[in-house]
Amino acid sequence: MEKRILIRNTRAIVTCDAKDHIYYGADILIEGQRILKIGSNLSDHFDEVIDGTDMFVYPGLVNTHHHFFQTFIRNLTSVDYPNMTVPVWLDKIYRIFRLVDSDVIFYSSLTAMADLVKHGCTTAFDHQYCFTRATGKTPVDRQMEAAKLLGIRYHAGRGTNTLPREKGSTMPEEMVETTDEFLSDCDRLIGLYHDPAPFSMSQIVMAPCQPMNCFTDTFTETVKMAREKGVRMHTHLGEGENPIMEERWGKRTLAWCEDIGFIGPDVWLAHAWELTDDEYRRLGETGTGISHCPTPAVLGGFPILPLKKLKEWGVNVSFGCDGSATNDGSSLLDAIRLAWMMQCWYSKERGGSVSPYDILKMATAGGAKTLGRDDIGSLEEGKAADLFMIDAGTLELSGTHHEPQSVIAHCGVTGYVKMTMVGGKVIFKDGVLTGVDERRLAKEGEEVCERVLKGPCKEYFYS
Numbered sequence: 001m002e003k004r005i006l007i008r009n010t011r012a013i014v015t016c017d018a019k020d021h022i023y024y025g026a027d028i029l030i031e032g033q034r035i036l037k038i039g040s041n042l043s044d045h046f047d048e049v050i051d052g053t054d055m056f057v058y059p060g061l062v063n064t065h066h067h068f069f070q071t072f073i074r075n076l077t078s079v080d081y082p083n084m085t086v087p088v089w090l091d092k093i094y095r096i097f098r099l100v101d102s103d104v105i106f107y108s109s110l111t112a113m114a115d116l117v118k119h120g121c122t123t124a125f126d127h128q129y130c131f132t133r134a135t136g137k138t139p140v141d142r143q144m145e146a147a148k149l150l151g152i153r154y155h156a157g158r159g160t161n162t163l164p165r166e167k168g169s170t171m172p173e174e175m176v177e178t179t180d181e182f183l184s185d186c187d188r189l190i191g192l193y194h195d196p197a198p199f200s201m202s203q204i205v206m207a208p209c210q211p212m213n214c215f216t217d218t219f220t221e222t223v224k225m226a227r228e229k230g231v232r233m234h235t236h237l238g239e240g241e242n243p244i245m246e247e248r249w250g251k252r253t254l255a256w257c258e259d260i261g262f263i264g265p266d267v268w269l270a271h272a273w274e275l276t277d278d279e280y281r282r283l284g285e286t287g288t289g290i291s292h293c294p295t296p297a298v299l300g301g302f303p304i305l306p307l308k309k310l311k312e313w314g315v316n317v318s319f320g321c322d323g324s325a326t327n328d329g330s331s332l333l334d335a336i337r338l339a340w341m342m343q344c345w346y347s348k349e350r351g352g353s354v355s356p357y358d359i360l361k362m363a364t365a366g367g368a369k370t371l372g373r374d375d376i377g378s379l380e381e382g383k384a385a386d387l388f389m390i391d392a393g394t395l396e397l398s399g400t401h402h403e404p405q406s407v408i409a410h411c412g413v414t415g416y417v418k419m420t421m422v423g424g425k426v427i428f429k430d431g432v433l434t435g436v437d438e439r440r441l442a443k444e445g446e447e448v449c450e451r452v453l454k455g456p457c458k459e460y461f462y463s
């Protein structure tokens with residue numbers, strides 16, 4: 001029989017299920033990878049007990065947009081947004097991007113995923129479009145290695161940029177591939193890593209970086225191959241590129257995507273703050289999702305997504321940290337609170353806000369739906385035992401116990417969570433990543449960053 005774990009005597013279990021059920025003083029019985037039972041005084045046979053006294057338990061958070069490779073390109077005053085234009089910023093940041101090698105990919109991915117795990121994330125998607133001369137085609141393989149080491153579920157977005165600079169792309173030459181190179185690598189990666197079965201630990205998503213920086217056939221071929229292979233699709237959309245697309249193609253980006261079939265329940269879009277109400281309605285009607293990344297929206301001074309309207313129009317919204325070029329940290333708990341603040345700030349203009357609990361659901365159940373998974377995103381019998389606990393017995397959470405479903409967005413949980421579990425396995429507890437020697441890896445990561453990036457780009461790192 002598979003190992004049974006009992007999480008006993010929790011203060012509250014916020015399930016994020018369809019009925020928004022919250023259990024108080026209950027237990028969770030886990031068998032192998034799945035939740036067997038949730039209820040009071042479960043006395044079935046078990047092999048291990050985890051004390052849930054004073055704990056709030058939530059479904060593991062699902063991150064739906066990130067660029068792990070950027071994690072070693074952060075904390076840089078020299079490329080801060082506020083005092084430069086976007087083209088100047090891009091030019092500076094790409095000079096560092098093109099130096100990225102396979103070791104940078106491995107250690108920066110490990111760093112980002114560790115940060116995610118320590119803040120309650122159990123499934124991460126990454127939009128990896130940094131294929132340089134130094135990395136070759138290794139990045140997704142190195143990321144799979146890092147995810148396995150930490151024990152997080154990983155959905156890799158195989159990105160690409162195919163349009164050369166002289167044809168209007170913003171990408172440096174070193175980061176441009178051909179459509180054929182991209183497709184053959186997608187084919188290789190899907191064969192190696194795409195597991196569509198329940199409780200899957202790794203999947204592949206076809207994710208050309210953005211329509212503006214690709215030939216049209218990169219997208220049309222993606223649509224063809226992704227639907228043939230049964231993988232999902234993702235891209236950046238509605239983040240300021242519409243005037244360029246209109247000039248180039250005589251239509252807005254969403255219309256361009258609609259015309260080639262890059263839309264539907266197997267597609268989700270990062271940011272999408274530049275869309276009209278009619279365009280948002282079309283996303284709702286077609287089941288196309290949005291990954292809302294609150295931190296880059298604030299850093300860039302971009303419009304705030306109308307989450308209440310999106311909910312009314314049936315748009316599935318999930319949450320992303322985004323890469324460190326536009327978010328120096330990787331905590332979805334931060335993103336949840338910031339999203340709530342942004343909605344409050346914006347609510348008078350857009351007829352109110354969604355609730356703090358709605359935001360938590362977007363970051364859990366919404367994320368699962370975005371990735372096409374019905375085995376994660378809520379705490380229910382039969383689903384994966386993917387969850388995190390926070391200690392509500394501490395002074396900073398004293399006086400909050402009446403609404404465990406709202407506390408993350410309302411009050412903020414800024415430190416590490418107490419415990420993160422993926423598929424019944426504790427991967428983080430009491431400040432310790434259980435599967436790795438964290439200090440050794442952190443030191444190796446800093447050395448790689450120094451050798452590959454900081455050395456050749458001193459003027460950016462030591463300005």
Ligand SMILES: [Zn+2]
Binds near residue numbers: 065127236322323
């Ligand atoms: Zn992005």
